Amino acid sequence: MKVVLLGAGHIGQTIASLLQGSGDYQVTVVDKSAAALAKLAGLGVQTKVVDTEQAGPLLAALRGNEAVINALPYHLATLAATQAREAGCHYFDLTEDVAATRAIMELAEGANTAFMPQCGLAPGFIGIVAHHFAQQFDTLYDVKMRVGALPAFPTNSLKYNLTWSVDGLINEYCHPCEAIRDGHKIEVLPLEGLEHFSLDGTEYEAFNTSGGLGTLCETLAGKARMLDYKTVRYPGHNALMKVLLEELQLKHDQELLKNIMRKSVPMTMQDVVLVFVTVSGLKGGQYVEEVFARKIFADRTEGAPLSAIQITTAAGICAAVDLFREGKLPQKGFIRQEQVELPAFLANRFGSAYQQSRQVESIG
Structure with a gap:
């Protein structure tokens, strides 16, 4: 699956490593910082320096990909989702912003592609x-x-x-x-x-x-x-x-x-x-x-x-993308997190990061 990952921060780096290492994804990482992209050297991913706050350059970077994974700051979620729809890409993100999620829900209406925001830890x-x-x-x-x-x-x-x-x-x-x-x-x-x-x-x-x-x-x-x-x-x-x-x-x-x-x-x-x-x-x-x-x-x-937050956040969005790729989620329109079955998530190769955690035995 050909995907473009927006954002090469700590979470983005972990997502890129997981997806590229699986062998089932061809990953291009986009960021406005060449220094951030340089940290991905050795992963085997393609990188592009793009001004991710500008609609035109962002749209050009998305075209030709099947899916967009957005790991940019929350205030860029609506812009990224809008360009994903224009480019005909499926869209996944980590946003916790309520207003952005509502805007993405509207973008998903009548779309032939899928829109699944909030794929991290919480929400997620x-x-x-x-x-x-x-x-x-x-x-x-x-x-x-x-x-x-x-x-x-x-x-x-x-x-x-x-x-x-x-x-x-x-x-x-x-x-x-x-x-x-x-x-x-x-x-x-x-x-x-x-x-x-x-x-x-x-x-x-x-x-x-x-x-x-x-x-x-x-x-x-x-x-x-x-x-x-x-x-x-x-x-x-x-x-x-x-x-x-x-x-x-x-x-x-x-x-x-x-x-x-x-x-x-x-x-x-x-x-x-x-x-x-x-x-x-x-x-x-x-x-x-x-x-x-x-x-x-x-x-x-x-x-x-x-870090634990890198592990849990990256596992969340990678599992969502993977379950989508396997046809276990709706293939178009708005997808809610609660449409994911917990057993399927924990059985997923990425979601298993939560299964391998330590279950707490006693609560006071």
Whole structure:
């Protein structure tokens, strides 16, 4: 399958390596940075320096490919999807941005190609898990989805290191969040809904952030009594982010906040991804709760280390593309994450990264 990958950052590099290494994909990687593309030397992929923020050059780079995999910053998702439709390519991305997803949904109407955004960890895998368990209930009550990409060794007051895009991080902290209450879709505020829990003997907090639900609100509206998504952090992070975003009003100057974080919060490859889903309801007349809890750790292999967020995000989108190529997903129109069957995802050669993770045995 001939694919063009947009973006040669940490996630893009991992996607390129996985797809090219499988032998079933002919990968061309496009980025505006020649330095970023140079890091792909030795993978056997083709590379092109293209201004990915300009419609004309981007369209020219997409023509002649079967599929587009977009690993660019979230604010370029609509542009990339629009050019993919113009070029007649199937489209996959990692966006957590709600507005971009709605725009892509509109682009997919009447299209002869497929559009599948939100193919990462959250949104992405977390929605596949939640929907899988939700289908097993006669009457669905509560669906709680919790995900965290955390430093394995937190050392600062935020108890946080940069493990992925600063743009995406601040975006999900600043926008309204979708949820379901009493069967109805509502919006809740980011950083609110603070809760605490322990998992594997470690204390965590979780709070509302935007985008992690994907399209599950629409899918489960009228079926679930309650549905929400919260980001997991170490205790104390939420309070400090509220100081920065609300008391210091940096939510109104997000570029300044992003620059501060890039300069002051170190990046780490030594991270852990936490996936925690609980679903409750009635089965055979009994009130039952099902729990899915996993920890995915970084790969510390010397010479080629991979962070946990690289592993999980790249696995998500590569599995989606692979299942599509195998004909296990619709071949045109808008594809929701919850249309992916969890057993098929975990059995996939890329999705198996989640299967090889450590299942958490006890939750307090």
